[in-house]
Amino acid sequence: MVNLILVGIVVVVLLFIISGIRIVKEYERGVIFRLGRLVGARGPGLFYVIPILETMVIVDLRTVTYDVPSQEVITTDNVTVRVNAVVYYRVLDPEKAVTEVVDFRFATSQIAQTTLRSVIGQAMLDELLGERDKINLKLQQIIDDATNPWGIKVSAVEVKDVELPKEMQRAMALQAEAERERRAKIIRAEGEQQAAMKLRDASEIMMVSKGAMMLRILQTINDAAADQNTTILLPIPMELLEYFKVNRREKEEE
Numbered sequence: 001m002v003n004l005i006l007v008g009i010v011v012v013v014l015l016f017i018i019s020g021i022r023i024v025k026e027y028e029r030g031v032i033f034r035l036g037r038l039v040g041a042r043g044p045g046l047f048y049v050i051p052i053l054e055t056m057v058i059v060d061l062r063t064v065t066y067d068v069p070s071q072e073v074i075t076t077d078n079v080t081v082r083v084n085a086v087v088y089y090r091v092l093d094p095e096k097a098v099t100e101v102v103d104f105r106f107a108t109s110q111i112a113q114t115t116l117r118s119v120i121g122q123a124m125l126d127e128l129l130g131e132r133d134k135i136n137l138k139l140q141q142i143i144d145d146a147t148n149p150w151g152i153k154v155s156a157v158e159v160k161d162v163e164l165p166k167e168m169q170r171a172m173a174l175q176a177e178a179e180r181e182r183r184a185k186i187i188r189a190e191g192e193q194q195a196a197m198k199l200r201d202a203s204e205i206m207m208v209s210k211g212a213m214m215l216r217i218l219q220t221i222n223d224a225a226a227d228q229n230t231t232i233l234l235p236i237p238m239e240l241l242e243y244f245k246v247n248r249r250e251k252e253e254e
Contacts, residue, residue, distance in 0.1 A: 059094035093151025
């Protein structure tokens with residue numbers, strides 16, 4: 001009976017000693033508390049935690065991807081939009097992450113949501129749609145400054161989707177269509193202006209050179225003659241009319 005008791009005591013002692021063995025992975029750290037006081041962070045690898053006297057909180061050091069839920073925000077120009085984003089952060093100081101805030105994951109998520117609403121609410125719709133990088137950088141700086149006392153490093157913040165009201169989508173579509181029509185009219189007008197300038201230059205050349213006018217007439221006749229069903233009426237050359245005019249004047253003088 002005594003031997004069984006001794007064996008039982010030995011087994012309990014061994015289990016008590018073995019229960020203090022801890023293994024922490026490469027991407028983890030174990031924050032140790034001894035009788036409620038912070039001892040420090042340990043790991044990675046194998047180490048011993050004194051049972052009852054010491055407790056350990058494991059902190060993951062890998063980058064966390066947090067998907068911020070869609071937030072309904074009113075921009076500076078009074079447009080209601082729904083915006084969501086993604087935040088990338090990681091723990092740099094596991095001791096602060098455990099001692100400075102109750103739950104650093106929940107706290108970081110709340111800071112991300114409130115900051116997203118605040119920054120988008122101070123921006124214009126055009127800035128939100130056209131200057132996404134600028135807004136992302138501003139979000140990253142604000143959230144990183146807020147979480148820095150907790151030992152958290154925010155590496156990036158990206159605005160994912162911007163959902164506009166259907167009325168605004170139709171208005172933007174009409175605006176884009178009007179802009180395309182305006183550009184098309186400008187291009188056509190510029191083309192007509194260039195064509196008019198070329199015609200003016202050509203007319204000036206033909207006014208100086210009568211041979212050029214005749215060559216143009218002949219070219220036009222040649223183009224029209226390509227169609228066999230076309231009837232061509234040849235005009236009297238201008239040079240021939242001038243010849244008759246000169247002969248008549250000479251006869252009158254006689």
